[in-house]
Amino acid sequence: MQQSNTYVIVFSAVLTIILGLLLSGTSQVLGPxxxxxxxxxxxxxxxxxxxSSAEIDAMTPEQVNEFYANRISSTVVDINGKEIASAEITAEKVDIAKLYKKPAEERQYPVFIFHAEGNLDEVESYIFPLYGAGLWDAIWGYLALETDMNTVGGITLAHAGETPGLGARITETGVQQRYVGKKVFDDSGDLVAVQMMKGEGKDYTGEEHKVDGMSGATITANGVNNMLKSYLSHYEAFIRSKSSSQAVAGL
Known part of the structure; x- marks a missing residue:
């Protein structure tokens, strides 16, 4: 039997309201x-x-949260390396991606500090967020510097849409391990960061500022290089304030 236009309109309106309430309720439940x-x-x-990623993978979510709470502290600095004292601005809440389009001098810069087990007074590494552009979309990561503020202790890299088997390889442990032990300042104390080279298969063991590249992923590698140099320069004032003259020549 054909329904009247009024019935169809009322039925559609009621159905829309019900579905809207269901979606809203689901969002309220799943949002947190x-x-x-x-x-x-x-x-x-x-x-x-x-x-190591193996250690992290072996942890439950509760263990990750506990480990983080026990070993990581944080602060937020400006481009001049000065800490930003505000209860509303915390390192965990700073959105690097949203700030990326702002001028560098207007951004906030989170710093995560890795402490020795059972001793929050002893610092083992400083961890700096990174953000940039790859071939197709955003790339980002975290770089750890040892307490000499020059030696790379480790790095994590991630991406939004790099090519599988090519640029997406920046997430591989083997690629990220190439950075460990490299230096970000040269012998004169100038910030040079670490450069991923074009091509793959060369040995850069004796090169303090170079790592082997990824075959067929030059643009992604260049994006990583630009990201490292850019964000390290933004953190340079803070890094220098924490370094000693013995650790980095010229600082």
Missing amino acids: MQQEAIALDKKKQILGAVI
Whole structure:
């Protein structure tokens, strides 16, 4: 039997309201869970710069949160290396991606500090967030510097849409391990960062500022290079304030 136009309109309106309420309720229920998952993933990426992925994978979410709380402290600085004293601005809440389009001098820069087990007074590494552009989309990561503020202790790299088997390889442990032990300042004390070279298969063991590249992924590699140099320059004032003259020549 054909229904009247009024019936169809009322039925559609009621159905829309019901579906809207269901979606809203689902969002209210799942929203906190999604935020917890995002926060957990961020903690894993930060920790990945200082401990192995195997160690992280072996932890439950509760263990990750506990390890992070016991070993990581944080602060936020400006481009001049000065700490930003504000209860509302915390390192965990600073959104590097949203700030990326702002002028460098207007951004806030989180710093994560990795402490010795059972001793929050002893620092083992400083961890710096990174953000940039790859071939197709955003790339980001976390770089750990040892307490000499020159030696790379570790790095995690991630991407939004690099090519599988090519640029997406920046997430591989083997690629990231190439950075460990490299230096970001040269013998004159100039910031040079670490450069991923074009091509793959060369030995850069004796090169303090170079790592082997990824075959067929030159543009992604260049994106990583630009990201490292750019963000290290933004953190340079802070890095120099924490370094000693013995650790980095010229600082």
